[in-house]
Amino acid sequence: MRICSTIAEARTACGNARATGKTLGLVPTMGALHEGHLSLVRAARARCGVVAVSIFVNPTQFGPGEDLSKYPRGFERDCELLEKEGVDILFAPAVQEMYPERLVTWVEVVGLSDKLDGRSRPRHFRGVTTVVAKLFHVIAPDVAFFGQKDAAQLAVIRRMVVDLNFAVEIVACPIVREADGLAMSSRNVYLTAKERARALILHCSLQAVRQRFAAGERKAATLIKAAKEVLAGEPEVVVDYCEIVDLDSLDPIEQISGKALVAVAAFVGSTRLIDNIRLHT
Numbered sequence: 001m002r003i004c005s006t007i008a009e010a011r012t013a014c015g016n017a018r019a020t021g022k023t024l025g026l027v028p029t030m031g032a033l034h035e036g037h038l039s040l041v042r043a044a045r046a047r048c049g050v051v052a053v054s055i056f057v058n059p060t061q062f063g064p065g066e067d068l069s070k071y072p073r074g075f076e077r078d079c080e081l082l083e084k085e086g087v088d089i090l091f092a093p094a095v096q097e098m099y100p101e102r103l104v105t106w107v108e109v110v111g112l113s114d115k116l117d118g119r120s121r122p123r124h125f126r127g128v129t130t131v132v133a134k135l136f137h138v139i140a141p142d143v144a145f146f147g148q149k150d151a152a153q154l155a156v157i158r159r160m161v162v163d164l165n166f167a168v169e170i171v172a173c174p175i176v177r178e179a180d181g182l183a184m185s186s187r188n189v190y191l192t193a194k195e196r197a198r199a200l201i202l203h204c205s206l207q208a209v210r211q212r213f214a215a216g217e218r219k220a221a222t223l224i225k226a227a228k229e230v231l232a233g234e235p236e237v238v239v240d241y242c243e244i245v246d247l248d249s250l251d252p253i254e255q256i257s258g259k260a261l262v263a264v265a266a267f268v269g270s271t272r273l274i275d276n277i278r279l280h281t
Contacts, residue, residue, distance in 0.1 A: 001083050003090045007098075007138050010091040014052060014139050017088065022049025026141035026168075028132060031055040032072035032186035033081050036176040040145040041085045043173050052089040052139050053082055059095060060103065061127030072189050091139065098134060107133045109156045109163070115250040116152040116263055117274065120240050128153055129160050136166050144168050149175045149183050151261050151276045155250055175275075177203070183275045190271040198234045199268045202275040205230040205242070209262050213279050218256045220244040227264065240265035240272065247278070257281055 004010040017024055025048030027040045044051045055078060062068040075092065082090055106126050112118070113125035136144070146154050158170050176184045181203035182196070191199060205227040212226050227242050242264045245252050253260055256279055263276040 001079070001087050001090055003079070003092060005092055005094065005097065007093065010052075010089070010093075010138050013089045014050075014141075017050040017052075018140065020049070023142045024048060024050045024052060024139070026135065026139050026144045027051070027053045028135055028144065028146070029053060029055055030057045030071065030186065031078050032074055032189070033078045034176075034184045034186060034188075036147055036149065036184040038081060038085060039176050040147060040173050041082065041087060043171065044143070044145050045086055047171070048143055050088045051086070052091060052141065053087050054091040054135055054139070056091075056093055056098060056131065056135075058098075058127060058131040060099070060130060061124050063121050063124060066121070067187075067190075072186050091135075098131065103130070106130050107160060107164070109159050112152075112156045112159055112250055116241060116243065116245070117265065118152065118156075120265065125153065125156050129156060132157055133160065133164070133166075136168055141168050143171055145171045145173055147175065148172050148278075149185070149274065149276065151247075151263060152250060155248055158248070181207075183273070185273060187271050187273065191268060195269045195271065198237050199271075199273055201231055201234040201237050202264050202266055202273060205264055206262055206275060206277045209244075210277060210279070213256070218281070220252070220254055220256060220260075223256075223262070227262070231264070231266065236269075238267040240267065244279075 002013050004013055025044035027044050029037050057071050059068055107129040108126045118125045154172055182200055208226045208230045209223045212223055231239050244260050244262050247259050247261050259280040265274045
């Protein structure tokens, strides 16, 4: 695995890889890798001749008071995991490499970036789309792999790719869960044992929606009510949002007649967690 710490090194390595005629896949991450990330790497490995992974804790997507300084980091362990998965190129730049000067140019998907997580975290998606656009310019992948857990992020990035004519295919990979259903997240390490148990309520609320939907319920308000009733069972879990929206526009829907996203975010202690499921008729 070639480790590149500068944009010039990464461009050279990826350019040489593309010159072989092989498909280049990219898995963007912020490190602190877990099985969810590795599932993306395996999907890229199965699909592409060359696999690149980026590790960059992007400061522009963290708001004031968020967990940038304490975000989990473990570069040596991450490298070992990626080596085992057969990754070819690792791009791990410093902040100064990605943002050498004060940033005055932003990529923002207007109309999507202020929904779901974007509503709760102003300017979060502006930071995400800006850094992903930079990664696409540096790596120039044929295919990029993202997890469905960050469903709002996925919708925003898909729209950015279309609007800015990026020559990259976006592949969404399924959420990877712990045995008890908790969605894997780098932030799970923040949870105490009691908080870890409480966090399961997010998955339970989505399962309640799935059951009501399977029984024939199609009214979004009724399904949301079912989810919130379950969430209320853990009063120490503070719900940020619980919504049913269109997969692409992220607009709330009243009646499910096609594909829909059921998304929930909540604070478990001081840790903000997200989860979702897809429904389709």
